[in-house]
Amino acid sequence: MTTLYTADHEWLRIDGDVATIGITDYAQSQLGDVVFVELPKLGRQLKKAEAAAVVESVKAASDVYAPISGEVVEVNDAVTGDPTLVNSDAAGKAWLFKVKITNKDELSGLMDADAYEKHTA
């Protein structure tokens, strides 16, 4: 499985033609205490770069943009039930949603772990 990153601090774990998407540990540390998460509806056709989810801290609301186009095939109800998971395990238990990738060519512009680390340095 490959993990890729966006400049907007999202991660994608690619498993065949399904991508699992979340926000990075760096992103959660910048947001602070997360108190609310809103996820896209199952079956929604996301277009790359459109607002797909919302993560809110005490201070502010932040959009999570679809890093690639595709159909939403699963959402993580655990994280809407307990938004603090985003702070405790952003890269794991706090995955947000999964999409069936429309066009794998869209993955080519994303960063690998080393490139992302440089991006946040």
Added chain:
Amino acid sequence: MSGHDTASSPLKQTPLHALHLARGGKMVPFAGYDMPVQFPAGVLKEHLHTRAAAGLFDVSHMGQIVLRPKSGQVDDAARALERLVPQDIMAVAQGRQRYAQFTTASGGILDDLMVANFGDHLFLVVNAACKAEDEALLRKELSGDCVIEVLTDRALLALQGPKAPEVLSKLGADVTGMRFMDAGPRKVMGLDCFVSRSGYTGEDGFEISVPAADAEAFANALLADPAVAPIGLGARDSLRLEAGLCLYGHDIDTTTTPVEGDLVWSIQKSRRSGGTRAGGFPGADTILAQIDGGPPRKRVGLKPEGRAPVREGAPLYGDADAREPIGRVTSGGFGPSLNAPIAMGYLPTSHAGVGTRVFAEVRDQRLPLLVTALPFVPHSYQR
């Protein structure tokens, strides 16, 4: 992430700037100052710590102004200041403080402030973003009666929370005899301070004006007490929102009257219709007519029925499919002590009754909210 200032001038620093950096404060521009929005503990923990123990806030960016009567009689300064505010300042006894507003000719609010009677002069604390305009207003309108002195050599700290009296007492401050809104010069740690028992969190606590040169040592002495944690602007905002207190420039401004802002309690009978010194302040016609006949709209507390925070700017509707908004959210977010989203906003009087259901538009959805009595969290002032 939001909250960027567009001002191009370099940010000012308070006397506690180095301390904020040393304690890991995350700095943001606020009212022209480089201020800590949070410390490593984070907004949630800082908020809860203040309600459970004591939080230390740097509010040195606020303006501290002395009004010294040329006659030597503090009543003359009070009478002069009453030309600018709808409050009874003459009745503020020595050692007491009162909440007030500078009003506009149309009844709006230029700023809100605290006014204390220090015996031979008045001591004012005004908002950072308004302090230059406030000073100009005072100089223009009151220079005949008062010498106006802006204190630039003092820091202002707020110590808020149930353990605040104990913490200050341990530093040798004689504050246990003070009650809510008492204010005056006091020695703390041997320093010449101005102490008031008041604040902006809904908790018991104090605001302490201290010489700038001693501010860092004073703050470090407070922070050496395990009950005290440094608190940033983020928690300051969530604490005041839970306490139902107005943030100037958001919940009140030049387009809202004190009556619409639900601040009638702060306008004493003596300045209202039929009072001994009725009117005589800017916008009196509008403000007194609204007190007598009711305002067209009112600031209210709002509790979203779901979990989604409803933020400043969200339009409010009378029902789920109404086309025209009837009001707007002016402050909104998450209340850590309630573990729930909360907001304040303006609604027409017809929709301002407690228990009325209205709808806010958030991300193209209409979310239901209930009009709720303020404050959300009861005040624990020591009256």
